[in-house]
Amino acid sequence: MSSAEPRDFFISRTGVDKDWAQWIAQVLEEEGHTTYLQDWDFLPGQSFIANMRIGAQCKRTIAVLSPEYLAAEFTVPELEAAFKTHTYLPVRVRRCEIDPLLAPYVFIDFVGKSKDEARDLLLKGVKGERLKRAVEFPGQIDYAKVSVAKLPTVNPLLVGREQELQQLDAAPPSAWSP
Numbered sequence: 001m002s003s004a005e006p007r008d009f010f011i012s013r014t015g016v017d018k019d020w021a022q023w024i025a026q027v028l029e030e031e032g033h034t035t036y037l038q039d040w041d042f043l044p045g046q047s048f049i050a051n052m053r054i055g056a057q058c059k060r061t062i063a064v065l066s067p068e069y070l071a072a073e074f075t076v077p078e079l080e081a082a083f084k085t086h087t088y089l090p091v092r093v094r095r096c097e098i099d100p101l102l103a104p105y106v107f108i109d110f111v112g113k114s115k116d117e118a119r120d121l122l123l124k125g126v127k128g129e130r131l132k133r134a135v136e137f138p139g140q141i142d143y144a145k146v147s148v149a150k151l152p153t154v155n156p157l158l159v160g161r162e163q164e165l166q167q168l169d170a171a172p173p174s175a176w177s178p
Helices: 015-030 048-056 067-071 075-085 115-127 162-170
Strands: 009-012 060-065 088-092
Touching (some): 009 075
């Protein structure tokens, strides 16, 4: 690959998420993609701004979404460059309030996922594959899987709804039918 050829993915992240960025890059490179990220490609003596320009020329930008990312000053220009070329691919690594400008984008969500699940989601997401999986038939309950012993215990006394309970008690039975 020539140095002028843009890489497949620029991985935009904040310092706190560098481990996530490196893991994402590693997974992508194992699958034959090329990546560009600060941790591996911004070398001593090089211009940070020049490196950001190279990142902005990549085919796609992966934004490693976290509360810190969405509050960081330097991620805004990276996102603006990605929006300009329509190559934005958000990956949420921790729960965060998504900015209204980013909210229309479907994101890859690693929150609560295992390493294998996150890897699968990432690879399917960058390929644009459907996330189809086997599902159970919703019209039938498997009562063998329902255990009354696992239901939470609750206080049988209803409190705080005296007025509503009086209205129900006073209502004729015909008022209860749909």
